[in-house]
Amino acid sequence: MKTIRKRIHANRRELAQRAGLRERMVFYLWAARETNGHPEAVDLDGTLYWDVDVWDTWYRAYHERLRGTGSALPLLPADDLGGGSDDQELAEDQQEKFLGLSKGAIRRYREDPPPAWPAAVREETLRSGRPIEYRTRRQLLDYLNDPARELDPGEQERFLGLRPGVVKGYRQRPPAGWPAPAREAVLPSGRVREYRTVAQLLDYLASAARLGRSRAGVAGRKPGAASRRQQVAAEALGQAGPHMTTKALATALAEQHGGSEQTWRRHIKAAQQAGADDSPSP
Numbered sequence: 001m002k003t004i005r006k007r008i009h010a011n012r013r014e015l016a017q018r019a020g021l022r023e024r025m026v027f028y029l030w031a032a033r034e035t036n037g038h039p040e041a042v043d044l045d046g047t048l049y050w051d052v053d054v055w056d057t058w059y060r061a062y063h064e065r066l067r068g069t070g071s072a073l074p075l076l077p078a079d080d081l082g083g084g085s086d087d088q089e090l091a092e093d094q095q096e097k098f099l100g101l102s103k104g105a106i107r108r109y110r111e112d113p114p115p116a117w118p119a120a121v122r123e124e125t126l127r128s129g130r131p132i133e134y135r136t137r138r139q140l141l142d143y144l145n146d147p148a149r150e151l152d153p154g155e156q157e158r159f160l161g162l163r164p165g166v167v168k169g170y171r172q173r174p175p176a177g178w179p180a181p182a183r184e185a186v187l188p189s190g191r192v193r194e195y196r197t198v199a200q201l202l203d204y205l206a207s208a209a210r211l212g213r214s215r216a217g218v219a220g221r222k223p224g225a226a227s228r229r230q231q232v233a234a235e236a237l238g239q240a241g242p243h244m245t246t247k248a249l250a251t252a253l254a255e256q257h258g259g260s261e262q263t264w265r266r267h268i269k270a271a272q273q274a275g276a277d278d279s280p281s282p
Contacts, residue, residue, distance in 0.1 A: 002049060004042055009049035018052070018245055019059060029062075036062060086138035089121060098140050106133065115197070116146035147199035150182055159201055167194075177204055233264065234271035 001010050012030070016023040029038055030048075039058050041048040090098060092106040099105075109117055110133075118140075120133035143149060151159060153167040170178055171194070179201075181194035233253065250264035 001052070002044065004044065004049060004051075008052045009042060010052050010055070011047055011049055015050060015052075015055060018056070018248075084137060086136065086141070088137050089134040090137065090140070091134060092132055095135055095140060098137070099144070115150060116143055116148040118143055145198060147197065147202065149198050150195040151198065151201070152193060152195060156196055156201060159198070160205070179204055229259070229264070229267045230270050233267040 001008055001014055003009070010018065012026050013023055016026045019026070029036060030041070032038070033040075037058065039050055039054045041050050043049075093103070095101070095106050096103060118135055120135055121139070122134050124132045124134065126132060154164070156162075156167050157164060179196055182197050182200060183195040185193045185195065187193055233249075246265060246268055247261070250261045250268055253259075253264040253268075254261045
């Protein structure tokens, strides 16, 4: 971070770390500044920096607007392949990288396509006789956010802005309105993986907005017999958005309830550990 005109500024990577976002998402938010009101940047030797306080205030308000309209941060590609136009056609191996799929997944989709999988814009036959299907970047971006698309637990957490592992905790302590899985798959390990559609999660967000609930709620976190301060820390964790760092949360709790930031960091860590210990084992 840098001090510019007596104010703390952060670059894109540092903002991503503060907010718990992937750096590409921060880039997307900046690229869409004409429609989302993203704060202006300061260009310092070719690197963009943003006023930390101004950005944090904007991001909190942005998340509240999303929650209030039952929306979510759009899902972005696992690998944007260096960028390109929306009409760029991608071969099957590029589609797999773009979507974060395993090698050969697109070929398997020919026989068993997932819900909302788009038709190829064209097909090419190799000398070996094997056909190759091409799809555009726009098709794949639309597919990522199609209401009928099924999301695995990790994708659900990214879509809703939840911390990793929260959806796992929802299996035993679901928040009000949490949808039943659209589909379950038994993994080779014997574990059950729950899939939910984009439409289900948007309905859940809209329901949460009507009831004024935090998106994360308190599911998956249980202070048990911990101290009152640990209980306060656990409740604060449930209410904090994904942008809130442990340091920032500890500072806020110290200002509100007294005590040092270091003390509150210990209580937050204890509350997080209590939630992790109480989550179902893999």
